[in-house]
Amino acid sequence: MSYSPRYPARSEFLSVRGLRYHLHVWGDLSLATPEQPLLVMVHGWMDVGASFQFMVDELRQRPGWAERPIVALDWRGFGLTEVPQGDCYFFADYLGDLDAVIDALSPDHPVDLLGHSMGGNVVMLYTGVRSSRIRKLVNLEGFGMPATQADEAPDRYVKWLDDIRSPSRMKDYASVEEVAARLQATNPRLRNEFALWLAASWARQENGRWVINADPAHKKPQPFLYRVEEVKAFFQRISVPVLFVEGAQTLYFFLFNAKYSREEFLERLQLVPDFRVETIQEAGHMLHHDQPAELAAHIGDFLGPVA
Template sequence: MYQSIRPFQTALIPLRTLHYHVRHWGTPSHTEAPLVLLHGWMDVGASYQFVVDAFSEAFVQGRHILAPDWRGFGLTQPPAGNDHYQFADYLADLDRLLDHYAPDQAVDLVGHSMGGNIAMMYAGVRPQRIRRLINLEGFGMPANTPEQAPTRYAQWLDELQRCEQGTLGLKTYDSASAVARRLIKTNPRLPQDKADWLAQHWAQPDSQGQWHILADAAHKIVNAQLYRVEETLALWRAITAPTLAVEASDDSLSQWWQGRYTLAQYHERLQAVHDCQIAIVQDAGHMLHHDQPHAVAALIESFLART
């Protein structure tokens, strides 16, 4: 199994009726901005371990690195079952986490996938709180039209009912090895040793030995509200932090959306960010921080050192 170079510590922070689980490395500093790492959908903060291990010693010295589990993921579980999640809650959670860990400092913010979308939104809402911003494959969604609203709300209502009936659950596995195989099936580039390590943090066994993904099944319910590109662009235009948009060499958008949303359209949207660079990680797919952690770590270090 993968052996981590920099062991993490954990904390449970009382926050908005939840106990928020945060992995962290290093200690708070008044000279170096905290580095906050935001994971994606159906993932956990532990997902960043490989990147943290790949950072240089000079970079991590004196720097506090934080990787929370979003609400309903990992070990941040609601006290009572949720039947759906709203995107705005992630912004409020992040705001309170920064109040706790960096009340008087701007932070360096990195987000992957869903976490990248949250990071971009938050940087537009609270621009003064972000020193540098790095978005790892947080592309946003295809444009919707108002005419889609009736169908979307109907879908949301139907999926709520399925969740209440218990028919929207997540698959369980008979062993940690089976969880690791599931991770490799999703990402064939993931080495076995890293898959075995991630499986221990991505899932937990119950009293019968069945392994459950550490995610609330309600996350599978579609967002009731349509994705509004105009609103996203307004948020992105409000970003003041220098921004790095990182893509994998595999074109995830083409695979997901089959022409409904393309990299060219994403790049056009990025023009709304006044100071934005684009970087590409070669030989990597959507989970680029697993596929090429040293390349991702090097990009983060270089960009955060920018004057």
């Protein structure tokens, strides 16, 4: 049986830097105040804004959260947001899109900002240059990347040039149940009812098959190096309180073959003037799926309500 949201989102669309952007909206945006600001949430790579539904259902039951406006966007080329022209994606565009969304939705007041994984990395950099637009920041497992060396740049460009010669492809599926099984293969902790519900937002029917709601060009690597010294400079300029939440069972750092560790990430995080780290024990990288109620408690306590 599929999950039934207690507080379903409504779909709205917004023109953002020439693209038709899709927003998942909970509540009345006009009710946002400086004390109870709009919460803007951004998802990770190969995910969609609907991914936050389980956590929102838990947040809505907390004191002061029943009517608070919340928005989760689908990044460019994900979900129902338009696919831009071109054959690859550049990280800076996510910051540009987020800046435009916040300006459009909350032009007069700072917002609370939350990002997961890739979205967590985006919101950290964004807040480093737009702290005046943010009241508080929540980063869910946006750990960043290993340090790179300048001599890696030529080979990075060789790979990028080779990859953009031909289009990427996404696997399709025979049924929504197959899509759900694919989600659970990636995250075995994902409950059956969550997987079935999320699969219908993560993919769409097309010519009798189920196709992932993601532009295959997202699979192409960017040509630019990840420059840790630049990232540190962003972190040092964050002037708002930051909550970092991790899943104790995450396997994130195993992806880098000992080139990057949690300890190195925490050293970078020490550069943020006001931060705290909290851990959810029975959760992995998709902690908003694994433990939405416990995560909502961490977020709710950090963000308010404000008296």
